[in-house]
Amino acid sequence: MNKILNYFKKVLKRFKKKKARQKEESKHYISLKQIKATAKENKRITKAMEKKNNRKNVPEEEYLTKMRDPNNVVEFEDLHSYFYTESGVVKAVDGVSFDIPRKSIVGVVGESGCGKSVTSLSLMKLLQSPQGQIHSGSIRYSAKNGKVYDIAKVPKIDMRKIRGKEMTMIFQEPMTSLNPVFKIGDQLDEILFLHFPETTKKEAKKKSIEMLKIVGIAVPEKVYDRYPHELSGGMRQRVMIAMALSCDPNLIIADEPTTALDVTIQAQILELLRDLKDKINGSIMLITHDLGVIAEMADYVVVMYAGRVVEKGTVKEIFKDPKHPYTMGLQKSIPALNLDSDTLYTIPGTVPNPIDLPNYCYFRDRCNKRFEKCDGPYPPLMNTSSSRKVACYLYEEIQAEFNKEAGGKNGKK
């Protein structure tokens, strides 16, 4: 009798445990009804945006603006790029503003999913549509002919004239971004035919081979007639760079150009990019998660976290004297050579879910320097010096002092 009773008790216990677990799990899921409702709502929003984007014969005045500072090539101002998904709106880029000055390399660092790639794709207008849309904000781009475009407002058709000619992109994986069924030469010539329709085949070939030579390919005539699969990873990345350069762009966006490559090849490619910067007379926006690459290449650094800029400044400032706790944590967690410590520093926790971001500082829950003020709204970017901005309440006093000084100086003038 006792045995049976015990058995039933056991079964009941297990059943209760299961129920409790199911309840716990159901918290993490959304019901089908909800999903359908959000999908419908999303369709309504994105349809209107797409309609505006797909218009033809839009007068130029609608999207021409003026730069705040003529020394910049690109100015991001309060950019919001959202993805309308079935489980909610993902604010991939949530109020990003920074500038890319002429003839300089701006490095954008952050973990994967922090919105650094989406920022660059917004600039190229290559967001996965219809769900990916630039919600608000402006991206001002100063073209070679002196016109200033507001990329956020340029319709798709007019964007084609700028993309590939004025600004180009080097993608992360050279293995997947070259077309496997066309020869290297055909792919290089295509760009020239598109943007300069009057080029002849001979001219295009000459120019393409010249480009291959510039990026350091030993026998460009042979490589011109090869297929992508015949080349090694480093060579393919060189071909990608040659493609990006062939229209003398004003701005090159390099989206993790060396992540898929070996260290020795990475060193080659970085050296090449550094040389090219002086040759092409343009700027580079370098996106990477490798702080070492940034330190070697960039002039200015923008640190991003969960779709926002947490810190920006010159390379020396960011690496010698990181201000934001996230930047400090990132730097400490690199297993640098000749570092003698017991365990690597880790930032506790993970990046917050981009769908329902908290209304306080996104880094608060992982931060080791939090205090009462951090419970307030998301901190604005604060100046700690003329070239430096940090989004953290720790530096409010410094900001006040800086403002006073700046105000005093301006008053004297």
Place this chain on the structure above:
Amino acid sequence: MAKNKKTEKKKTKDLLVVNNLKKYFPVGSAWLEKNKQYVQAVDDVSFTIKEGETLGVVGESGCGKTTLGRTILRLHSITDGEILYDKYDIGKLGKKALRKLRPKIQIIFQDPYSSLSPRMTVGEIIGEAVREHKIVPPEEHQDYIMGVMKSCGLQPYYYRRYPHEFSGGQRQRICVARALALKPDLIICDEPVSALDVSIQAQVINLLNDLQNKFGITYMFISHDLSVVEYISDEIMVMYLGSVVEHGTREQVFKNPMHPYTHALMSAIPIPDPEVKSKKIILKGDIPSPINPPKGCKFHTRCSKCMEICKTVTPKFKEYEEGHKVACHLYSQD
């Protein structure tokens, strides 16, 4: 320092001994044997791993480090040589004996996005092999799996979730848990952190370190990132085009690198400090094809210190200090 504790330990017994291991892959479909070409993926590699230690294997992609790891597991058949694991010769084991040995050697793969079955829940993924090898009695199965998950930093309620619901770092933790659940002695880590972010990378490395201290697991850590390898390894082996060019303890290889290839590898790492401008040795060209590797020293086509002798004579793999072996003609002159 992290590794002090370990060096103080007595030199324990050798867990894995690899002697003159070769793995060639045939290329093309030539009928006649004499015309057949081979990719010499692993060419005459010998080393030992001591119990409770970590051997780091470094090299560029295509140098045969992954093939070496997989051959030790016998995921590839062996062309020549022997792999001795705890008195067994892995190369000659039969199917049944090999199956018995399987839980003792485990592997963590590089890409956590493709090495987890998308149709199985986390509990099934971790528990499948546990059930198969009867590690624990069936009634303790679930609690055991949850225990393993906890020790790898995964919440127990993830048990019924699918891999697509996790981030890269958490997926890699699942992979670690899957390997750990079988109570292995040796885990072959095939680039476990290369696909992860810096901050997540640090978490996974710390996890691997903690598990080693807790359970005394031996690692063979394959990576192309020298800074990670330096952090985690006791001994380091540098590979180039299928052969080992340098092998020594961590201090020997990093404080006193002897082979020009090791020099180049170390100088190629970008340093996260804008004021340090290190003199870089930038290697020219790519790694040669492993189908017809260069004659003599395999590295001579890219070496900055190449001599006449390098082009014809293959350098011997010799010991120059205690435990520090190098294959280079620069040191064999005297």
